[in-house]
Amino acid sequence: MTMQDNIAPLKGLVLCGGFSTRMQEDKSTIAYHDMPQWQYLTTLLQSFLGEVYISCRQEQQDIFAHYPHLIPDSVPYGGPSAGLLSAHALQPQTAWLVLACDLPLVGKQSLELLINARDIHKAATSFISPVNELPEPLIAIWEPAGLEALLQNVIAGKNCPRKTMLNSDIALLQNPYAAEQFNANTPEEKAEAMKAFGL
Template identity: 25%
Template sequence: MKLDALILAGGESRRMGGGEKGLLPLAGRPMICHLIERLRGRVGHVWIGCRSEQRGYRDLADGILEDAGDSTGPLSGISRALGALDCSHLLIMPCDTPLVSPVSLDRMIALAQAHPDSLVVVQDGDYLQTLHLIVPVAKAASLEAFRETGRRAVRGWLEAEGISSAGATVRRSS
């Protein structure tokens, strides 16, 4: 399995008054840097998905994947990455989760290795963490077909793939 990571940082941060959410300081460093540090050594490359005007993320990771003009939320960035990167699987995290547990990352990766054709999604109790997932690049066509219906919600795509928050043990689809 050739695993890369995509940190989603393209949001407009409206609930936080705008600005660059991932660049907010935490323990003297930008929040996103803590996440990048946790991902290093677990993935081949760390990429940041953001809008073209978000200049502060440059040089923090292995590269930037700018949102295309038709960006309509996280699925746009995920789709773009699945088509652009040279990996077999993509670990996706939002930029505002700097303290994600290394144990959780390792468990996600182990599950993806054990089930390489399946999506791996974190479930926290009864809540599905829809932006903490590992996606096989082979799911790119499924994602594009879902986006062509005009739907934009990550949860909707995951449900179309057979993943729901109906049971605490649901973590992947076949």
């Protein structure tokens, strides 16, 4: 077996399964880029990766009815861990480049940096948050070992991807394009993002 054989294939995963309570509308359908956010992010990931999947709740599937690669939540856990672990359950030998649907400013330069810095020997490769200097678990590459660690933590009642990262051996990157990590989770943050695009 060669070194190449040991490298988990990298695929894309757009997390759309949140309830968007603070935003008061489904964040995955907001059109910051003349298309729904889920479509923008899948198209962005497809420019780098051969296969890109959408993670969603069971009752959301109609929103993405024409998209061929859906992973409805299939595990009894909540939050973003549900999407990550549903993907891991479906393809346990896959590494996932994960993007949350609340990243309106993310672009090719951040993803290129993340992919080029991927460390297959670590549990994950993640950017440092410009807000709190902690790992960004939802704009990151999760290796199978990292997702297995997340699974064990969730089973133990520790349902937090960031805490799994903090307790794992991960590669952490400073992003020179850190503005692309901006999260829009409220109507005010949505307005801020729209303003950035002149909308």
